[in-house]
Amino acid sequence: MRLLILLLLFALSFSQHVKVLYSNGKVEVVDTRKTPLSVLRARPDVVYVEPPIKLELLDSIAYSSSVAIRGSGNYSFSINTQSGQRLSILAGGASVSFSGSCSGRIDNLICNSGTLNLSVSASSDWRLIVQSFGRNLQLSDFSTTAYYIGTGAANTGRTGRNVIIGIIDTGIDWCHPAFRRRDGSSKILYYYVPTTNTEYTRTQIEQFINQGRCDGDYHIHGTHVAGIASYIAPDADLIVVRLDETDLFDTHVIQGLQYLRNKKNSLGRPMVVNMSLGTHFGPHDGTGMLDRAIANLSGNGFKVCP
Numbered sequence: 541m542r543l544l545i546l547l548l549l550f551a552l553s554f555s556q557h558v559k560v561l562y563s564n565g566k567v568e569v570v571d572t573r574k575t576p577l578s579v580l581r582a583r584p585d586v587v588y589v590e591p592p593i594k595l596e597l598l599d600s601i602a603y604s605s606s607v608a609i610r611g612s613g614n615y616s617f618s619i620n621t622q623s624g625q626r627l628s629i630l631a632g633g634a635s636v637s638f639s640g641s642c643s644g645r646i647d648n649l650i651c652n653s654g655t656l657n658l659s660v661s662a663s664s665d666w667r668l669i670v671q672s673f674g675r676n677l678q679l680s681d682f683s684t685t686a687y688y689i690g691t692g693a694a695n696t697g698r699t700g701r702n703v704i705i706g707i708i709d710t711g712i713d714w715c716h717p718a719f720r721r722r723d724g725s726s727k728i729l730y731y732y733v734p735t736t737n738t739e740y741t742r743t744q745i746e747q748f749i750n751q752g753r754c755d756g757d758y759h760i761h762g763t764h765v766a767g768i769a770s771y772i773a774p775d776a777d778l779i780v781v782r783l784d785e786t787d788l789f790d791t792h793v794i795q796g797l798q799y800l801r802n803k804k805n806s807l808g809r810p811m812v813v814n815m816s817l818g819t820h821f822g823p824h825d826g827t828g829m830l831d832r833a834i835a836n837l838s839g840n841g842f843k844v845c846p
Contacts, residue, residue: 556572556573557571557592557789557792558570558572558577558589558590558592559589559591559829559830560580561587561588561590562587563585563587564585565836566832566836567829569794577589588829592790593819593821594788594819595783595790595793595817595818606670606671606688606689607669607679607686607687607689608668608686608688609667609668609670609684609686610665610666611662611666611667611684612662612664612665612666613664614659614660614661614662615659615660615684616657616659616660617660618656618658618682618683619658619681619682619683620654620655620680620681621681622653623651623653624651625651625672625673625675626648626651626673626674627642627671627672627673628649628673629668629671630668631668632667632669633662633665633666633667634661634662634666635660635661635662636659636660636661637661638656638657639656640654640657641653641655641656642656669689699775699776700772700773700776701775702775702809702810703775703777703810703812704776704777704804704807704809704810704811705770705773705778705813706800706804706812706814707779707780708781708793708796708800708813708814708815708817709781709782709783709814709816709817710757710762710763710783710785711731711756711758711780712728712731712756712757712780712782713754713756713757713763714726714728714745714754715748715749715752715754715756716763718770718771719767725742726742726746727770727776728745728779728780729779729807730742730803731779731780731782732779732782732796732799733782734781734792734799735784735787757782758785761816762780762782765814765816766780779803781799783796790819790829790830793830794833797813797833797834797837798837810841810842811841812844812845813842813844814845815845815846818846834846
C-alpha cells in the first residue's frame with residue numbers, strides 16, 4: 541500500500557507534459573493525458589521520462605564590443621591591445637593562460653599598448669568570449685578567426701535579408717517601431733503560444749496594430765531581446781514563441797523549437813533561434829533533455845542560440 545501511494549504521488553508530481561528520451565537519442569514532449577505515464581514506462585524504447593524544469597529569464601547583456609572565438613583542443617592566438625583598454629575573457633570548456641600586454645585576472649585584464657598572448661588548453665570544443673571596455677574591438681585585432689556578438693554584430697554589414705530570427709521568450713510588443721518596415725508592414729511573420737496552441741499570422745498582427753492592441757509581451761523581456769536581434773539584422777523577419785511566466789518550462793521550449801523548425805522547413809528559409817532562458821538544474825554538459833532536444837532539432841539552416 542505504501543509503495544502504491546508513493547507511485548501515485550510520483551505520477552501526480554509530473555506536469556501534463558513530460559520529456560521522453562528514446563533509445564535512438566531523440567527527445568520528445570508527450571502529453572500524459574493522451575499517453576499515460578504507465579504506458580510510456582512500459583515501452584522498451586523509452587530510456588527515461590523527466591518532468592518539466594522551470595526556467596528563468598536571463599538578464600540581457602549586450603556589449604557593443606564583444607567578440608567570440610571557437611576552437612577545439614589546445615590552441616594559441618594573440619590580441620592587439622591599447623593603453624587603458626580593459627578586457628574580460630570568458631572561457632567555455634577550456635582553461636586559458638596569458639602573457640604580454642595585459643595584467644590582472646583573465647576576467648578583468650588591464651592592458652597597455654602591445655600584444656596579449658593567449659594559450660587555450662582543452663580536450664574538446666571550446667568557445668571564448670572577449671569583452672572590451674574603453675575601446676571597440678576590431679576583428680583585425682585578432683591573430684585568429686573571430687566574430688562579433690551582441691550589438692557589435694551590426695558592424696559586419698550583414699542585414700539578415702531572407703533570414704528568419706526565431707525568438708522564444710515572453711512575447712513581443714508588435715506595435716514597437718523596431719518591428720515595422722519602412723512601408724509600415726510588420727517584420728513578425730508568426731506569433732505562437734505553445735500552452736494554448738494559439739498562432740497569429742502577420743495579417744492578424746497588423747490588424748492588432750491598427751486596432752491599438754499592443755499586448756503581445758507581458759514582461760518586456762522578449763521585446764528587449766527581439767529589439768537587439770532586429771537592430772543587428774534589420775532586414776530579417778521574426779517568428780515569436782511566447783512563454784507564459786507561470787508556465788516557463790523547458791517542455792514548452794521544446795514545443796516552441798519544434799514549431800520553429802517546422803516553420804523553417806515549410807518556408808524554406810534559414811532560421812536562427814534565440815533563447816535568453818536558463819536554469820541551474822541539470823548536468824550542463826550537453827546530456828540534459830533540453831540540450832538533447834536542441835541537438836536533435838539543430839541542423840543545416842537551423843541554428844539555436846541558448
